Each structure stands twice: as C-alpha cells, then as structure tokens.
Amino acid sequence: MYAIEALSLSKRFGNLQALSHVDFSVSEGETFGFLGPNGAGKTTTIRILTGITSPTEGTARIFGKDIVKETIAARRQIGIVHETSNIYTDLSAWQNLMFTAELYNVGRQQREKRGRELLDLFGLLERKDDKTNGFSKGMKRRLTLAMGLINDPRLLFLDEPTSGLDVQSNLIIRDVIRDLNGQGVTVFLTTHNIEEANLACDRVAIINHGRVAAIDSPERLKKTIQSVQSVEVAFDSSGAVKTDDLERIPAVSDVIKEGDKFRLITEDPPAVIDGVMVFARAHGTRVISITTLGPSLEDVFIRLTGLDIRTKGVKTVD
Amino acid sequence: MTESVSACGQLCTELNAAWAIAKKDILIYYLKPNIIVSGALFPLFMFLAFAVGRPAEPSTMIPGLIAITILFSASSIEPVSIPIERRMKTFDRLISAPITLHAVVLGESLSGFLYSVGIAFVPFIAGIVLFGTPILNIAPLVLGVILTAFCFATMGTLFAAYPTESPGDIMSMLNLVRLPLIFVSGVFIPLSQIPAAGQFITYLSPLTYGNDLIHAAYAGTTSFNPLVDIAMLCIFILLFQFAANRLYKKFNE
Numbered sequence: 001m002y003a004i005e006a007l008s009l010s011k012r013f014g015n016l017q018a019l020s021h022v023d024f025s026v027s028e029g030e031t032f033g034f035l036g037p038n039g040a041g042k043t044t045t046i047r048i049l050t051g052i053t054s055p056t057e058g059t060a061r062i063f064g065k066d067i068v069k070e071t072i073a074a075r076r077q078i079g080i081v082h083e084t085s086n087i088y089t090d091l092s093a094w095q096n097l098m099f100t101a102e103l104y105n106v107g108r109q110q111r112e113k114r115g116r117e118l119l120d121l122f123g124l125l126e127r128k129d130d131k132t133n134g135f136s137k138g139m140k141r142r143l144t145l146a147m148g149l150i151n152d153p154r155l156l157f158l159d160e161p162t163s164g165l166d167v168q169s170n171l172i173i174r175d176v177i178r179d180l181n182g183q184g185v186t187v188f189l190t191t192h193n194i195e196e197a198n199l200a201c202d203r204v205a206i207i208n209h210g211r212v213a214a215i216d217s218p219e220r221l222k223k224t225i226q227s228v229q230s231v232e233v234a235f236d237s238s239g240a241v242k243t244d245d246l247e248r249i250p251a252v253s254d255v256i257k258e259g260d261k262f263r264l265i266t267e268d269p270p271a272v273i274d275g276v277m278v279f280a281r282a283h284g285t286r287v288i289s290i291t292t293l294g295p296s297l298e299d300v301f302i303r304l305t306g307l308d309i310r311t312k313g314v315k316t317v318d
Numbered sequence: 319m320t321e322s323v324s325a326c327g328q329l330c331t332e333l334n335a336a337w338a339i340a341k342k343d344i345l346i347y348y349l350k351p352n353i354i355v356s357g358a359l360f361p362l363f364m365f366l367a368f369a370v371g372r373p374a375e376p377s378t379m380i381p382g383l384i385a386i387t388i389l390f391s392a393s394s395i396e397p398v399s400i401p402i403e404r405r406m407k408t409f410d411r412l413i414s415a416p417i418t419l420h421a422v423v424l425g426e427s428l429s430g431f432l433y434s435v436g437i438a439f440v441p442f443i444a445g446i447v448l449f450g451t452p453i454l455n456i457a458p459l460v461l462g463v464i465l466t467a468f469c470f471a472t473m474g475t476l477f478a479a480y481p482t483e484s485p486g487d488i489m490s491m492l493n494l495v496r497l498p499l500i501f502v503s504g505v506f507i508p509l510s511q512i513p514a515a516g517q518f519i520t521y522l523s524p525l526t527y528g529n530d531l532i533h534a535a536y537a538g539t540t541s542f543n544p545l546v547d548i549a550m551l552c553i554f555i556l557l558f559q560f561a562a563n564r565l566y567k568k569f570n571e
Contacts, residue, residue, distance in 0.1 A: 050414050051414070052410070052413055052414050052570055053570060053571050054571065072328065072416045072417065072418065073416075075414065075415065075416035076416045080414050082407060082410055082411075084406075084407040086406060086407035086408045086410060086411060087408070088342065088346060088406075088408055089406075090345070090346045091342070091345060091346065095345065099338055099341075099342050100411065102334060102335065102337075102338035103335050103338055103339075103411070103412070103415040103416075103417065104415060104416060105331045105334060105335070105416070147411075
C-alpha cells in the first residue's frame, strides 16, 4: 500500500488551472521531495492531500483512504507542518502542543509524555511554559515541527521546513527528518532548497505550471541532463580574469562567477580543462584549483521549470 | 500512531476537539480589548442611551438589558478570533485536523456562548442587587439565556466565515444586522407597538424569541408560547450551524 497516491489530480479556480492531471505515488517510509517555482501548484497539491480543499478531478489516497470520502480517517494518519510557523503566540509552547494533541484526540497521559519528549528533542523543554511570542523564528519553527509530530504520524507533510532558519534550528530539523525516515515515517517535503531535497529525499517530483515535469531519484534526474556538466576553476588573481574572456574558451557554453571561482558550463569537460590551462598562460595567471562537476539537482530544476537565467540555449521540457 | 486512542468514538472525539477549541479561545481572546469593548461595554452604552430617562420599571428594562448583552457578547468572539487566526495561519490547524467542520464551528460557537453567559450575569446580578428586581420563574430565564447565547454565538461564527483577515470587515457586516435587531425584537419597543409592516421582520429575528423568553422570567407573561420561543431559537441555531458549515467549506475551496 502506498502512503500517498495522487491519481490524475486537477484543480481549477475559475479560469485558472492550478493543477492538471498530477499523478504520483509515495511509498511507505519514503522521503519524497516536491519541488517547483512559486505558483507551480505545490501548495494546492498539499491542500488537496491534507483534505483542506477538494480536487476538481482525480483522486488522492492516504494509506488507501480516499481523502475526499474518508477525510477524517486519512487525516488521523498524518502530521502537517505548514509553511508558516502557525503557532498561538499568546499561548505557551506546552499549551500549543497540548491543544494540537487534543485536536488529534491523543489521550492525556500519552500527549503529556509525547509532549515532553518532543520539547526535549527540539531543545525547548526549558522554555515550555513561556509564551511563544518571545520565541525566535527558529524556536517557533521547531515548535511547529513538534506540533506536527504530537500525534506520532505515519506520514508527515513538511512545507518549507528550514526556510530562512538559523544554523542550529536547521541542523536540528534536518536530523529529525533523517531520524523520522529511519523510523519508517513517510515524509512529503516541499522546499525551495534544492540541495536540501538532494540530500534528504529518496525521490523528488518537479512540478511546473500545475503539471509534474519529472519524478525520479535525485541521481537519476541528474543523469538526464549530462549536457549540463561544468568545470569549476579558481585563479590566483580572479579579479583580473573577465567572464567574457572565459566564454571564448572552446567548448564553454556559459560562465557563472561564484565568489572567487568561475563555473564553466560545458558538454566536454576535458577540452575545457585544456582550454583553461592555455587561457591561464596567455593571461599571465595561475590556476589555484580546478574541479569537474556533474549536473546538480538545481540544474535539473532550472532546465525542467524553464527558470534558466544561466544556461543559454536550454529550454523547458513539457 | 494514535489512530484510535479513545474508545468514545468519533462523536466524542468531535466534542473533545470542540471543547479544546473553545478553551483555546477562552485563553487567548476573552481579554482582548476589542472584544471587551464590543462584547461588554457596547451593549451597556446602547442600553443606557435608550433606557435612561424612560418611565419603565426595572422588571421591564432588566430583561431587555440581558437580551442585548447576550446579543452583542455572544457574537463578538468569533468575528475577532477567526480573522486573526486566518492572518496568523492558525486557522489552517483547525481545518486540517482530523475533525469535521461541524466540530470547528461548534468549538468556536462554544467560546462565544460561554463568554456571553458569563457577561449576562452582570445585568442579572445588577437587577437583583441595585433594583431588587424579582424573578418570577427561573426556568425561562435559564433556557432563554442558554439558547439565545448559543444562537448568537453561532451567528457570530457564521459571519466570521467570510474569508477576510480583518475583524473590522466582519464587525461592520455584523453590526448591520445586530443594530436593527434591537429595534424590531421587542427589546425597547413592545412588539404590539411595532408597525404592521415591521411585524414580519420581528418574526425573523431570533432576538424576539430570546427576549420574550427572558422577559417571561421577570414579567410572567410572553408574547408567544414559551415552547414556540424555544422551538424558534433551536431552529435558528440549527440553521446558523448548517449555513456556517457550508460557508466554511465553500470558502476553503
């Protein structure tokens, strides 16, 4: 049985087709990433999968339960961490947790035990009785995640869990996601942080204009665009090296300056390495480091969503 | 996984969740300044504006004061709390929990109901302490306060379904209904003195039946049979609950 089955999901708001025949399934225990630019249909998909809104067409099942016809039974299996840290700032951390537990019908003894465990896990136990309006952004986010886990869900929806957080909160949340996965909890993760998806997800779906453009493991997706390989090079006098000059090296299709390094996009890395050496000698500089890089998940994302402002000549894949 | 923690079944789960929502509102919203002003002070000033100087007995004025206090206090919590929760995105927590919208509507209404019953004690006690107003029959008073408070709390929840993040938007719409209700429901003007054209509107106002029932406790007489008052208030409660449920569902789409 799949944790999530989305079968030809469509959603129309007036004249706007927000989702168009979206199909995917997520296996139990899988960490599944859902990537897409703003307005692509990520939030609409989550709202349908959590039963907040109904699809215009199609079906969604959570552990075999139809989310429209068996909404309550399906929701009992899930925890939701919304994009905004939607906690009650006039209540304490403990009151927020206990309120959520009561909404999910978690018994008193169990919710108090679980509540303490979660506050401890997220480093908030010492502040449990403090009103949350004094909490930092990271603390609020950690509490939101704890509230999503209070009912010990089999499936956790995480909407942008680490967006804009401090390093400590980021690390705690990433560790927790990894541990949850180890415990067999299915995680559905939407994120703008492509590297986060690359590191955390077993598979990712890339959605654009309400349609799924690709679904596969991050590594397999990268292999589909081998043409977007690159050579990363640093010169001992990077300030003197001009991007336009590097673009003249044979086989280089584009050049991106990244800090003190340049990333040369190419289909033929060996030829570019030779070209870079010739370039360095001709310009009286030295190469400090040079590395060949395969396509990143970000490259795949850019290629599939058409958000390309870097790689010339690459077009959206329908 | 806590799929079935309690043996009390889905109904019990829904009632527990509704009570949790009401408790949350009590903790957060009861002492908000705009709720104190619109729920407690506004009806008092309204009453003073219309009642002071009129040659009426306390036994006539106190039931009216209780009725309009309930009208304003019961319908003041949700029009403030729900738009704020929409803005803070905490409302998404309620509508994505494993409970029906009925439980959400019930829980929100419950907080307005409890607030209103508490506030209604003020004119009730004032009537006894300041004017020695006798209560001839306590049963219609208790029933009248409970049903009227729940009715207007549900009406407040219904108006709060309008998808806005600003409490002012809902309060404006609500006052367009609440203020005329005072004048067509026999609170200040006896039903018999209302022009024939206005009588029809009188029958459509839940305040008419609530006020009539509360008035019975003090005067011993009613314009309608008390059973009619009770039945009409129950019908309004069900109607508002049903409509609120439909509207929340529609506006979440």
